[in-house]
Amino acid sequence: MLRRVVLFGLLIPLAIVLIMFAVANREVVTVSFDPFEPTQPAVSLRMPLFLLIFVTLIAGVVLGGFATWLRQGRYRRATRGLRNEMAGLRREVETLTTRLDLPDDRASQSPPPAGVTRMSLQPPVQ
Secondary structure: OHHHHHHHHHHHHHHHHHHHHHHHOOOEEEEEOOOOOOOOOOOEEEEEHHHHHHHHHHHHHHHHHHHHHHHOHHHHHHHHHHHHHHHHHHHHHHHHHHHHOOOHHHHHHOOOOOOOOOOOOOOOOO
8 A cells, every 4th residue: 555655655746847848848859860851851850849858758768678688688688598407407406316216214214324333423522
């Protein structure tokens, strides 16, 4: 509930500011892509200023996200490889535990293999 209140507490003022910005900057501007002929550009667009700013902002966010996604590709690949290796190791552990699984009463009574001596730890002296 608190999360929703904070979300609306941030989104409503942000929406009001964006609406105020759009209303204040609704003049039509000409965006030219021809640097050699500024008076009669070959390629130009006429649009409201707020729309130009919003489109530029959205394009920057999308391009930045795409660039970040490309740069993090090696980490995703490494994670995928480690996940596959971990799955293989888990399967191997399960195979070994099923192969070595002994009933509880037999495991406690079985002597150690030949040549292996048991070590006992003494409790620490205080």
